[in-house]
Amino acid sequence: MITQEQILKALSTVEDPDLKQDLVTLGMVSNISVNGNKISFTVTLTTPACPLKEVIRKNCFDAIKNLVSAEAEVDIIMDAKVTTLRDRENILPGVKNIIAVASGKGGVGKSTVAVNLALGLSRSGSKVGIVDADIYGPSIPIMLNIKGMRPMVHEHEGKHYMVPIETYNIKALSIGLVVEEQQAVVWRGPMVSSALRQFMTDAEWGELDYLIVDLPPGTGDIHLTLVQLVPLTGAIIVTTPQDVALADARKALGMFSISPIDVPVLGIVENMAYFTPEELPDNKYYIFGKGGGRKLAEEYNVPFLGEVPIVQSIREGGDRGQPAVTRDQSFEGKKFLELANEVARQVAIRNAHLPKSKVVEMIR
Numbered sequence: 001m002i003t004q005e006q007i008l009k010a011l012s013t014v015e016d017p018d019l020k021q022d023l024v025t026l027g028m029v030s031n032i033s034v035n036g037n038k039i040s041f042t043v044t045l046t047t048p049a050c051p052l053k054e055v056i057r058k059n060c061f062d063a064i065k066n067l068v069s070a071e072a073e074v075d076i077i078m079d080a081k082v083t084t085l086r087d088r089e090n091i092l093p094g095v096k097n098i099i100a101v102a103s104g105k106g107g108v109g110k111s112t113v114a115v116n117l118a119l120g121l122s123r124s125g126s127k128v129g130i131v132d133a134d135i136y137g138p139s140i141p142i143m144l145n146i147k148g149m150r151p152m153v154h155e156h157e158g159k160h161y162m163v164p165i166e167t168y169n170i171k172a173l174s175i176g177l178v179v180e181e182q183q184a185v186v187w188r189g190p191m192v193s194s195a196l197r198q199f200m201t202d203a204e205w206g207e208l209d210y211l212i213v214d215l216p217p218g219t220g221d222i223h224l225t226l227v228q229l230v231p232l233t234g235a236i237i238v239t240t241p242q243d244v245a246l247a248d249a250r251k252a253l254g255m256f257s258i259s260p261i262d263v264p265v266l267g268i269v270e271n272m273a274y275f276t277p278e279e280l281p282d283n284k285y286y287i288f289g290k291g292g293g294r295k296l297a298e299e300y301n302v303p304f305l306g307e308v309p310i311v312q313s314i315r316e317g318g319d320r321g322q323p324a325v326t327r328d329q330s331f332e333g334k335k336f337l338e339l340a341n342e343v344a345r346q347v348a349i350r351n352a353h354l355p356k357s358k359v360v361e362m363i364r
Contacts, residue, residue: 002069004032007039010067014059017052018345019352023060031077039064040075046351047209048080048125049344082126082209083348085356086231091200094207095129097233097347099266100226102256104248106217109271110238111139112318113308113339114214117236119325120340122169126209129164131199132174133226134216135192141176144168145321151177154204162203168326171208173199193225200229210347218248219255224360227261231357234266234350236305236343241270241292249293253300260360266305266346268297269339273307281331284309303346306339308332 012024023029023043031042043060045053057076064074084096092098101114114130122128132140141147144167151173152163164171175195205211216222226232235256239249249268256263270293274284287310297304308314311332314324324332325340 002034002037002039002072004034006068007032007034007041007064010063011041011060013067014056014063016046017055018349019046023056037069037071038073038075039068040077042077042079045078045080046083046348047344048082049121049341050080050348051338051341051345053078080125082344083351085233085351087356089231091230092205092211095205095211096209097351098211098213098230099343099347100213100215100223100232100235100256100263101238102215102223102235102252103217103238104219104250104252105245106137108217108238108240108245109308110217111143111214112314112323113236113238113269113271114212115140115143115318116323116325116336117340117343118170118210118212119168119323120337121210121212121344123325123328123337124340124344126344127207128169128210128212129171129173129205129208130212130214131196132172132176132214133196133199133222134214135175135195135222136216138174138176140172140174140214142321143318143323144170144172146172146177147321149177151203160202162198164203164205168323171205173203190221193221196222196225197229210344219251223255227263227360229359231359232263233347233357234264236266236269238269238271239293239296240272241286241289243289243292246292246296249296250300253296253302257300263357264350264354265300265302266343266350267303268293269305269308270294271308272310275310276331278311278313278331303342305342305346306335308335308339 012022014023028044033040103110118128118130132138146165146167154161164173237253239245274286294304314332317324325336327333
């Protein structure tokens, strides 16, 4: 007779490859049912985007067959629950993970990466939002095809809240949604910081697994306001391969690493890594140099999240409000989906092994 104890003992030999502990110790196994030779149970992963889902499923199946009964009929239900280290703070209480996407300089495709990352995480089943914190040069409305839309305002207990625009199954807010398209944002630092605060504190974001914050290039007021306002799960640095971009990426990476900021860097994305003609997807032309992002990741001992090629359709899709991930069977769409899966994986590893980030109290 097969018992639940036998099943748990067998599954305790199955290790999560990222978290380096067995599934039972991690509390990932639940809803065990035994009916003769029929066994079913649920394995709850740390993210719907887990790239190792099928590996874990197979290892569980093999453990039951080898250690419990070769005759067992095994039904494994793969579920997911995104992990978080955040308390239910007053600011964004329903958001599990806040991820900053940054770059040392402009023109490296940071917003393209941020938008496709948000959509990639959403397509895996996660609840996702994106904040366009690039106040002076907002591009999210164009890339998400919401240009000209205006957020609704909802009143609750005498206070007014913006309702983020929902598109492509994600929520989005940008200064480009509240000012006229031709109007330049000529604001001093305190006004810019105030706008970011409103996007965070005066908006109804609801329950989200990930909130992506698309930061402006460089290191400045917006970056400092963000780390003083909310505890970041981590930061992603976007660069291109050439030395001039890498030099600025080092500064962005260094900003998150200095005390008292101390925000974990989830990894580096090398955008425009190589040129690939759509009619020759196997050909790679390294027109900006080769491997700069990977070398930077090795230099600072942070994960390398992946390469994104130069493909004409990525630019065209961004211009017409159809991001690459919406074409998930395309070469470039698959690249961004792989990136989203790797980011989700790094968030889970970060939450399992590092202490929670704190709001920076004061920066002098």
